[in-house]
Amino acid sequence: MATIKDVAKLAGVSPATVSRVLSATVVVSPKTKMRIEKAIAELDFRPNAHARALVSKSTHTIGVVISQLADPFFAQMASSIEDVARKRKFKVLVSTGSLDAQKELMAIKSLQAQRCEAMVVNSKALADDVLVELAQRIPGFVLINKLIPEISERCVWFDNIGGGKVMADYIASLGHSNIVVISTKERVYDATHRLTGIRQSLTEHDITLPDDHIAHGSPDYAGGRKAIESLINQGIKFSAVLCYNDAMATGVISALTDLGRHIPDDVSIVGFDDVLLAKYCMPKLTTVKYPIDIMARKATELALSLIAKDSSVIQIGKGYQYKPFLVRRESATKC
Amino acid sequence: MATIKDVAKLAGVSPATVSRVLSATVVVSPKTKMRIEKAIAELDFRPNAHARALVSKSTHTIGVVISQLADPFFAQMASSIEDVARKRKFKVLVSTGSLDAQKELMAIKSLQAQRCEAMVVNSKALADDVLVELAQRIPGFVLINKLIPEISERCVWFDNIGGGKVMADYIASLGHSNIVVISTKERVYDATHRLTGIRQSLTEHDITLPDDHIAHGSPDYAGGRKAIESLINQGIKFSAVLCYNDAMATGVISALTDLGRHIPDDVSIVGFDDVLLAKYCMPKLTTVKYPIDIMARKATELALSLIAKDSSVIQIGKGYQYKPFLVRRESATKC
DNA sequence: TTGTATGCGTTATCAG
DNA sequence: CTGATAACGCATACAA
Numbered sequence: 016m017a018t019i020k021d022v023a024k025l026a027g028v029s030p031a032t033v034s035r036v037l038s039a040t041v042v043v044s045p046k047t048k049m050r051i052e053k054a055i056a057e058l059d060f061r062p063n064a065h066a067r068a069l070v071s072k073s074t075h076t077i078g079v080v081i082s083q084l085a086d087p088f089f090a091q092m093a094s095s096i097e098d099v100a101r102k103r104k105f106k107v108l109v110s111t112g113s114l115d116a117q118k119e120l121m122a123i124k125s126l127q128a129q130r131c132e133a134m135v136v137n138s139k140a141l142a143d144d145v146l147v148e149l150a151q152r153i154p155g156f157v158l159i160n161k162l163i164p165e166i167s168e169r170c171v172w173f174d175n176i177g178g179g180k181v182m183a184d185y186i187a188s189l190g191h192s193n194i195v196v197i198s199t200k201e202r203v204y205d206a207t208h209r210l211t212g213i214r215q216s217l218t219e220h221d222i223t224l225p226d227d228h229i230a231h232g233s234p235d236y237a238g239g240r241k242a243i244e245s246l247i248n249q250g251i252k253f254s255a256v257l258c259y260n261d262a263m264a265t266g267v268i269s270a271l272t273d274l275g276r277h278i279p280d281d282v283s284i285v286g287f288d289d290v291l292l293a294k295y296c297m298p299k300l301t302t303v304k305y306p307i308d309i310m311a312r313k314a315t316e317l318a319l320s321l322i323a324k325d326s327s328v329i330q331i332g333k334g335y336q337y338k339p340f341l342v343r344r345e346s347a348t349k350c
Numbered sequence: 351m352a353t354i355k356d357v358a359k360l361a362g363v364s365p366a367t368v369s370r371v372l373s374a375t376v377v378v379s380p381k382t383k384m385r386i387e388k389a390i391a392e393l394d395f396r397p398n399a400h401a402r403a404l405v406s407k408s409t410h411t412i413g414v415v416i417s418q419l420a421d422p423f424f425a426q427m428a429s430s431i432e433d434v435a436r437k438r439k440f441k442v443l444v445s446t447g448s449l450d451a452q453k454e455l456m457a458i459k460s461l462q463a464q465r466c467e468a469m470v471v472n473s474k475a476l477a478d479d480v481l482v483e484l485a486q487r488i489p490g491f492v493l494i495n496k497l498i499p500e501i502s503e504r505c506v507w508f509d510n511i512g513g514g515k516v517m518a519d520y521i522a523s524l525g526h527s528n529i530v531v532i533s534t535k536e537r538v539y540d541a542t543h544r545l546t547g548i549r550q551s552l553t554e555h556d557i558t559l560p561d562d563h564i565a566h567g568s569p570d571y572a573g574g575r576k577a578i579e580s581l582i583n584q585g586i587k588f589s590a591v592l593c594y595n596d597a598m599a600t601g602v603i604s605a606l607t608d609l610g611r612h613i614p615d616d617v618s619i620v621g622f623d624d625v626l627l628a629k630y631c632m633p634k635l636t637t638v639k640y641p642i643d644i645m646a647r648k649a650t651e652l653a654l655s656l657i658a659k660d661s662s663v664i665q666i667g668k669g670y671q672y673k674p675f676l677v678r679r680e681s682a683t684k685c
Numbered sequence: 686t687t688g689t690a691t692g693c694g695t696t697a698t699c700a701g
Numbered sequence: 702c703t704g705a706t707a708a709c710g711c712a713t714a715c716a717a
Binding site for chain 3: 019031034038067068
């Protein structure tokens with residue numbers, strides 16, 4: 016690929032002048048400018064971003080760390096980040112961290128090696144103190160899935176406990192008292208927090224939730240199926256199912272329907288997240304809204320503002336917590 | 351951030367020696383090696399990828415161009431690419447091109463500026479000759495959504511015409527003859543090819559498909575709803591609906607169900623793509639499998655092999671066409 | 686085994 | 702307005 020020297024030679028000027036028309040920061044005579052632009056086009060020249068990064072010490076790149084891209088929830092998140100990044104002329108580097116602390120750290124280190132200026136990370140496995148250290152070391156580091164008090168101004172998070180409450184409150188208000196919970200062990204924080212919220216709410220409503228009314232599974236369709244089947248096989252009776260997420264809820268619906276149970280007449284089901292799926296499935300899911308798109312946008316803007324040189328005002332806030340709310344659709348009804 | 355010089359100074363050696371332990375290509379005495387590694391850890395040093403790229407002329411980066419990340423289909427594609435890339439220690443740079451030729455070109459140019467060695471692009475809007483030129487200029491360029499004869503060995507594509515046939519053949523074999531098609535105008539190639547396949551099949555079965563039996567909409571849930579509603583409002587009768595994709599199919603199911611029609615007893619519906627959604631919705635979608643995960647893996651491997659220096663054997667094939675097949679689930683039945 | 690010097694492609698500083 | 706020249710951080714050919 017052609018370099019700035021080639022362009023300079025072809026246009027009969029010095030590399031410095033070519034650089035000037037590229038950055039458009041200094042005035043160049045219209046004549047030579049035209050000549051240079053012609054040479055650029057002719058050679059199909061593209062300024063080497065690495066050389067630029069090296070000398071300018073700025074890469075205009077934002078890194079994204081998520082566990083997996085294929086999950087609609089994370090895809091939505093990545094998409095929102097990409098959207099605001101692109102509008103600000105930032106490139107997006109994606110690194111997946113699975114659910115493994117080692118891999119997550121590798122992902123972040125790789126992003127550091129690329130000299131990403133900003134970083135939005137959804138960490139499932141890294142210890143808090145490691146994340147705190149990382150945040151201190153990396154100026155544009157923003158955490159998107161949890162609050163760590165020491166770096167609260169770098170956190171954007173969702174009130175999962177409140178989310179658990181919302182779903183349990185609703186189902187209690189519908190008159191249900193035989194409730195089961197489909198949870199997961201794979202996304203530690205989220206799941207335990209949601210469960211905590213559920214327990215709080217149920218206690219307030221004087222509804223008991225025995226341990227054997229809680230089943231675990233992988234946080235997807237298959238996991239939902241298996242979990243609800245295990246509950247049924249144990250002979251547990253229930254009129255309402257509170258699910259860790261929408262995907263599991265669809266698995267529950269499917270398993271129950273196969274067994275001849277009607278949703279929501281026989282059993283009410285509440286999901287969590289409100290991914291696209293929730294609107295598409297039948298019956299449409301009543302679920303708890305997790306505004307990941309808005310959160311991802313905010314996180315990206317936060318990360319970008321942290322590294323903005325032109326902003327004289329540095330805002331140190333207390334972070335951004337987002338609240339859940341119920342989306343009433345068709346999968347839950349009165350007992 | 352610390353540089354190689356800082357490390358060298360701290361370890362009491364020359365930068366060259368540090369570089370040697372980093373690349374692990376030349377033997378360094380165990381003692382100095384240990385000293386250097388200690389210094390690296392102490393300074394939390396990360397080799398600057400840009401400086402490396404500049405001098406080594408290799409970035410180990412693969413670029414991905416897709417129209418949008420939020421769509422489950424593209425998310426799956428990006429995920430598969432990322433997966434094989436990571437296993438080969440390649441970074442992934444994502445650029446979205448919407449459905450606009452200008453933006454797609456911008457996305458590719460940006461990836462070029464980053465000196466991506468490989469590129470997997472799903473182009474919806476760029477003209478074939480532009481793509482051919484791009485492929486010729488960029489060694490690791492692979493097209494994932496269509497065949498362009500001039501660069502067939504750089505193409506991985508799906509037989510959309512065959513896919514249209516598969517769905518129409520099936521619905522015809524079930525005895526349906528009043529068929530409507532829900533298509534879209536937003537993804538030109540795919541949609542017209544699928545429609546072509548449908549027409550071919552129907553002609554073979556002596557079934558007519560009047561133009562007013564074809565409705566268009568955005569390729570999503572809402573588009574499916576609107577399209578089928580417009581058909582109904584026109585008073586068109588049908589017992590089977592062939593949809594451009596699964597998302598539209600769910601919209602159709604929803605609209606029809608709202609109108610009291612039962613799926614599949616009253617109306618049979620066939621989707622396309624077999625995204626996750628198809629398994630989750632109710633009734634589960636009978637659909638045409640589009641093996642995007644396998645295709646994306648293949649495309650990535652192809653792109654990577656194109657730039658592999660160590661492969662003495664260069665395979666010039668005729669590209670990779672993937673065939674559709676029907677996934678029979680619950681949304682279609684005998685007339 | 687290790688150190689020195691050079692260059693990768695750009696930008697920025699300083700003269701002219 | 703334009704042209705040398707140095708510097709960014711690293712890898713490598715060449716010396717030692």
